Amino acid sequence: xxxxxxxxxxxxxxxxxxxxxxxxxxxxxxxxxxxxxxxxxxxxxxxxxxxxxxxxxxxxxxxxxxxxxxxxxxxxxxxxxxxxxxxxxxxxxxxxxxxxxxxxxxxxxxxxxxxxxxxxxxxxxxxxxxxxxxxxxxxxxxxxxxxxxxxxxxxxxxxxxxxxxxxxxxxxxxxxxxxxxxxxxxxxxxxxxxxxxxxxxxxxxxxxxxxxxxxxxxxxxxxxxxxxxxxxxxxxxxxxxxxxxxxxxxxxxxxxxxxxxxxxxxxxxxxxxxxxxxxxxxxxxxxxxxxxxxxxxxxxxxxxxxxxxxxxxxxxxxxxxxxxxxxxxxxxxxxxxxxxxxxxxxxxx
Numbered sequence: 644x645x646x647x648x649x650x651x652x653x654x655x656x657x658x659x660x661x662x663x664x665x666x667x668x669x670x671x672x673x674x675x676x677x678x679x680x681x682x683x684x685x686x687x688x689x690x691x692x693x694x695x696x697x698x699x700x701x702x703x704x705x706x707x708x709x710x711x712x713x714x715x716x717x718x719x720x721x722x723x724x725x726x727x728x729x730x731x732x733x734x735x736x737x738x739x740x741x742x743x744x745x746x747x748x749x750x751x752x753x754x755x756x757x758x759x760x761x762x763x764x765x766x767x768x769x770x771x772x773x774x775x776x777x778x779x780x781x782x783x784x785x786x787x788x789x790x791x792x793x794x795x796x797x798x799x800x801x802x803x804x805x806x807x808x809x810x811x812x813x814x815x816x817x818x819x820x821x822x823x824x825x826x827x828x829x830x831x832x833x834x835x836x837x838x839x840x841x842x843x844x845x846x847x848x849x850x851x852x853x854x855x856x857x858x859x860x861x862x863x864x865x866x867x868x869x870x871x872x873x874x875x876x877x878x879x880x881x882x883x884x885x886x887x888x889x890x891x892x893x894x895x896x897x898x899x900x901x902x903x904x905x906x907x908x909x910x911x912x913x914x915x916x917x918x919x920x921x922x923x924x925x926x927x928x929x930x931x932x933x934x935x936x937x938x939x940x941x942x943x944x945x946x947x948x949x950x951x952x953x954x955x956x957x958x959x960x961x962x963x964x965x966x967x968x969x970x971x972x973x974x975x976x977x978x979x980x981x982x983x984x985x986x987x988x989x990x991x992x
Contacts, residue, residue: 655729716903865910883923
């Protein structure tokens with residue numbers, strides 16, 4: 644953890660290949676063995692806690708351990724936990740989009756190392772819709788036992804609170820739409836954002852609109868961490884980053900490669916999204932509907948450099964066992980860059 648405390652991010656995060664190695668080292672007949680998985684994901688500062696059980700279980704209102712369905716992967720949870728440790732003694736965590744609380748649990752457990760009680764601020768609609776209600780009650784029928792009044796018109800904030808309280812008791816949740824009237828620095832006494840996690844903004848317009856209240860003078864300062872939970876599935880985020888318009892301010896330090904969607908970045912310079920938007924206008928110009936072939940080639944080269952870097956990270960070497968993951972990730976990034984060319988016009992505004 645020393646690399647996280649010292650903000651030595653390559654040492655802190657280590658590279659996806661090293662996360663994968665511990666799980667792949669298991670004998671074939673033990674790969675699905677729960678005891679083995681629990682053992683290899685033990686947290687260095689919690690003898691009785693593992694990433695494996697943290698992302699699956701939580702105590703609910705009846706004080707029984709309940710299974711929380713569909714909360715990510717062990718490598719992603721461990722990376723989020725390390726990001727929480729890296730926040731340190733100053734600055735706050737702001738999370739936009741929580742769902743049932745995987746990211747909240749994992750980041751919060753890392754943040755809890757500092758023993759701070761007032762550094763986590765989470766924002767979400769927390770349901771009030773039929774889609775999430777059906778998904779939750781189908782996967783976790785016990786929810787009706789704990790909260791008999793839970794309906795498709797009600798919030799699942801209670802579920803998020805119960806799922807995260809053991810990891811970070813001081814987490815504060817704000818329920819409702821995310822915009823400049825609900826998300827602003829006075830909520831956390833204008834302390835700098837040390838970690839911003841975004842899972843709620845699926846388009847460039849929603850990214851800008853939801854974060855409008857935290858753009859001045861900068862959304863993030865140099866050294867802050869940005870987690871884009873859906874990066875690998877949102878072509879506009881990939882486009883913004885690989886053009887260099889967002890990439891000039893961010894260095895990726897973790898990717899789930901093809902095993903998940905999360906990418907984690909560290910800000911190498913202070914920036915706001917207005918600066919990114921102005922860059923996109925200059926990048927595309929007034930005439931072009933999409934980048935030129937030469938511009939596409941440069942973006943693909945950048946993608947390869949980042950993918951190779953995140954594999955090695957600590958020692959700069961590429962792992963032979965990660966060749967399939969690198970190839971899969973590059974194919975996906977290239978496809979997302981060139982598919983949906985009409986989406987480029989949305990990045991001009």
